[in-house]
Amino acid sequence: MSRLVVQSNQWFADKVYQMVLSGAKPHEPGQFVMVEISKGIDFFLRRPFSIADSKNDRLTLLYKVIGRGTSYMTTLIPGDTLDVLEQLGNGFRIDPNRQDVCLIGGGSGVFPLLGLARRLHERGIRPTAFLGFDTKQSACLISELSRVCQVAITTMDGTLGEMGNVCLYQAMYQHSYYYAVGPMAMLKAIAQKTTNGQMSLEERMGCGFGACMGCTIMTKKGPAQICKDGPVFSAGDLIWE
């Protein structure tokens, strides 16, 4: 547990904020943090957030403003401190011999792909990123990702890139391996085509470190905690109803 200092906290895209924290430990792409957003009991549980990027002692979080908690977070200003449980979850596994990979992100699932793309780039791998957003206003990280990958975009309303759902992009199935993050419906559609990849899952969490059993899923290897055994799973281990 660490007290991290808010360096910046600003609007990033429609309903999306970017928060940069200092004093952080290094994080692997795909790991997450649990943030105590205020000291009182108004927000009783911490909130799990994926990490857009981790460099030196800086942690960049992108968060979607959805409810009371994330609305409150937008009011934090530089110099405020936050109590954060760090280095949670397993992160993505990278095989340096696997060159032909693609990244698939839907909505806020795009956020953790930035750190992953940068790490892959450092290892000499240049993946293609397939990104799906609701609309042009909510699209983000496109310029950042374009520096380290090829980027293809879909929006549901067609205001940017191709119109439709990202998992209908046939080109992504031509890659031999994928890293996918996004809504369950998207992950399920991808898994039904091919399970040659890794998927990062989301769930409401109580603790974030494997104690409360709030985020259990059944996998082909038995019950698993998304927070502790995941959030990244081999797509072939997941069970779809």
Add this chain to the structure above:
Amino acid sequence: MTVSFLGWTLDNPIIPASGTFGFGLEYASFFDLNQLGSLTTKAITARPRFGNPTPRIAEVPGGMLNAIGLQNPGVDDVIEVILPKLAQVFQKPIIANIAGSVVEEYLEVIDKLNSEPQIGAFEINISCPNVQEGGMVFGTNATLASDLVRRSKQHSRKPLIVKLSPNVTNIVDIARAVEDAGADALSLINTLVGMAIDREKARPVLANKFGGLSGPAIKPVALRMVFQVFEQVSIPIIGMGGVMTAEDAIDFILAGATAVGVGSANLRDPFACPKIIEALPGLIQHLGWSNIKSMIGGAHEKRHHRL
């Protein structure tokens, strides 16, 4: 800081409550578990249980709802895999929480755990609100509760604590019934049944629809029940419900608790228990008491006359 409880001496009265502390192993990476008075395991059933579908957790003002559904690997795995791991990080007697769908399941788990030397006491869970069978069904009916406790007592070679449900008309009736049936101590309270609604989707947040409410929101209810039960039974009480701070723990002791369970506070802050333990001596001194033992039940009028 020491208190006598079920014939053993606790270094301090703080005990993580069942279901919020797993089997202790996750917390061992945050702090030395031996700082605790004892610890209560997650509920153990005869066979592995997966629990309920997700979402199992919802935040509410002043607390949370959970509907885990007694997920655990089953008593055999607990004995073979988990207890040996726990023995490496915690050397004091533990409290094993036991649950079942039918009386025979409770007895099967007790029989298997009887010979485990790490276990100092059993906590019979008759108050889980998140399973269809067993659990709270036993805890909301004095006849069923006392029958289960009587039969468990016949099997158990360790002291028996009974964890009571607050979802009853009169908790004193249940407390007296299980005391008469042979309970050695009581834990109260388990969670209050509640729900949350996702108004955007117009449906319950929890997949199980209902869940158990815990956290600071329930502390006044829990305190009231400990206070009431203390006056009507003579066996010791582990008081719990929304304990976040040393101040909360002292409130329960003054209401009549001998030991204090810390529950959902552990989920928000894995260091909640050691922080409370560290703050207790200073608080006791500040309040003008010489030790914790003398504070038990201190808020009762009869005690005031006695003093």
